[in-house]
Amino acid sequence: xxxxxxxxxxxxxxxxxxxxxxxxxxxxxxxxxxxxxxxxxxxxxxxxxxxxxxxxxxxxxxxxxxxxxxxxxxxxxxxxxxxxxxxxxxxxxxxxxxxxxxxxxxxxxxxxxxxxxxxxxxxxxxxxxxxxxxxxxxxxxxxxxxxxxxxxxxxxxxxxxxxxxxxxxxxxxxxxxxxxxxxxxxxxxxxxxxxxxxxxxxxxxxxxxxxxxxxxxxxxxxxxxx
Amino acid sequence: xxxxxxxxxxxxxxxxxxxxxxxxxxxxxxxxxxxxxxxxxxxxxxxxxxxxxxxxxxxxxxxxxxxxxxxxxxxxxxxxxxxxxxxxxxxxxxxxxxxxxxxxxxxxxxxxxxxxxxxxxxxxxxxxxxxxxxxxxxxxxxxxxxxxxxxxxxxxxxxxxxxxxxxxxxxxxxxxxxxxxxxxxxxxxxxxxxxxxxxxxxxxxxxxxxxxxxxxxxxxxxxxxxxxxxxxxxxxxxxxxxxxxxxxxxxxxxxxxxxxxxxxxxxxxx
Numbered sequence: 001x002x003x004x005x006x007x008x009x010x011x012x013x014x015x016x017x018x019x020x021x022x023x024x025x026x027x028x029x030x031x032x033x034x035x036x037x038x039x040x041x042x043x044x045x046x047x048x049x050x051x052x053x054x055x056x057x058x059x060x061x062x063x064x065x066x067x068x069x070x071x072x073x074x075x076x077x078x079x080x081x082x083x084x085x086x087x088x089x090x091x092x093x094x095x096x097x098x099x100x101x102x103x104x105x106x107x108x109x110x111x112x113x114x115x116x117x118x119x120x121x122x123x124x125x126x127x128x129x130x131x132x133x134x135x136x137x138x139x140x141x142x143x144x145x146x147x148x149x150x151x152x153x154x155x156x157x158x159x160x161x162x163x164x165x166x167x168x169x170x171x172x173x174x175x176x177x178x179x180x181x182x183x184x185x186x187x188x189x190x191x192x193x194x195x196x197x198x199x200x201x202x203x204x205x206x207x208x209x210x211x212x213x214x215x216x217x218x219x220x221x222x223x224x225x226x
Numbered sequence: 227x228x229x230x231x232x233x234x235x236x237x238x239x240x241x242x243x244x245x246x247x248x249x250x251x252x253x254x255x256x257x258x259x260x261x262x263x264x265x266x267x268x269x270x271x272x273x274x275x276x277x278x279x280x281x282x283x284x285x286x287x288x289x290x291x292x293x294x295x296x297x298x299x300x301x302x303x304x305x306x307x308x309x310x311x312x313x314x315x316x317x318x319x320x321x322x323x324x325x326x327x328x329x330x331x332x333x334x335x336x337x338x339x340x341x342x343x344x345x346x347x348x349x350x351x352x353x354x355x356x357x358x359x360x361x362x363x364x365x366x367x368x369x370x371x372x373x374x375x376x377x378x379x380x381x382x383x384x385x386x387x388x389x390x391x392x393x394x395x396x397x398x399x400x401x402x403x404x405x406x407x408x409x410x411x412x413x414x415x416x417x418x419x420x421x422x423x424x425x426x427x428x429x430x431x432x433x434x435x436x437x438x439x440x441x442x443x444x445x446x447x448x449x450x451x452x453x454x455x456x457x458x459x460x461x462x463x464x465x466x467x468x469x470x471x472x473x474x475x476x477x478x479x480x481x482x483x484x485x486x487x488x489x490x491x492x493x494x495x496x
Contacts (some may be wrong), residue, residue: 010342014328014335021330021369037349077328081370084325086385089292090343091316147341225294 007092011100025070032066037119051124056187071150075158095223105147113139131189141205142182149213249298258284260448269422273435276445319391325382329371345387356384376407394428
């Protein structure tokens, strides 16, 4: 294994082990996902709106809001005892640090996204049927783009006095394309439409993720330097 | 325990490890480091004294490649250093006010993590050896938040030495240590010096700083106001320190134990 991949793997391992020990992000995100699903279920007037008509949008909004609870704390443990400074003073390239933290965030967010899908499927009585795998693929692509931007802007906001309050303001406008394409793909898949009808949305989600990853890798060093 | 001579490579004393020229670091209108020139030969142990706010930590940060100089240059073995040079960072070990440690990882896991970042291949042997060296072998499986301040400081030193750096930078390593923790730290630093490792240590602890140093400098107002070889007694240096910090040395004013030319018990050093 190359040194670069070892460095990325070490950061992923460290972040996931820390999360396993502290559970400070996953519990918050998971609890939010379940509570949001329950609240949406109770507040929806089913005499006027069918749950399956709005489920896709609500799923993605829950993922975004819940995800930010955790992503916003990406650098919280790094700030204690200036651990991030130690990492940045190692020979690990800044983009390796970014990819490591982004991948660890992806694992956490994807777990939450799958939980959100499960909660809404159960509460809203959705029937994904044969499109489950495509739904999981759409969630994966959307989550990847989300965590790439989220990790970058979590680094930005962690260095400010406003901290986590600033993160949604910075990230929400940039996540709009992801929410739109993710919502479209999810809605059509839940509707039982053929894969060909969601292929374009999935491609756009993939392209969004790639652009977000590339942008984050390039800009991360400017955010964390000095 | 591995002797220091096995940990540090024997190296000739005359080889220049690092040469800094005209280093300046500004924070807005505040000039923290103001035109510092510094040359470090292999095997030198430089202790840097100075009052709070003298710019010592900023100087260390620039030497470590962690802080971008506003102006000035750093050359490593004669080659100009690009800020953030990955190869240079692999040759630096730094102990700061902060430990750079993860509170919810064990001592062993912290060292293993940094070992992976440095691409070290023999972590199964290296990590226990470093923990043994700083007296933490028995606490290898303890999470950092369970360790005392002194233990964390020693673990931080083990982290900084994990990759056998060419240059070790220490920022007030004795702060807050109890006598036994300070004794362990002193022993490890003495091994570094005797192993001819190049070290820069910032400290307010005159006794420790003088006992370990081969060279001493005093930084005041961002500048190196005095430099000299180590040696001599602590009291004489303390008088000199106050003269330098309070400006009497620069003005050539006589003080008890010193003549008008600024020479006193430490004249042989300057």
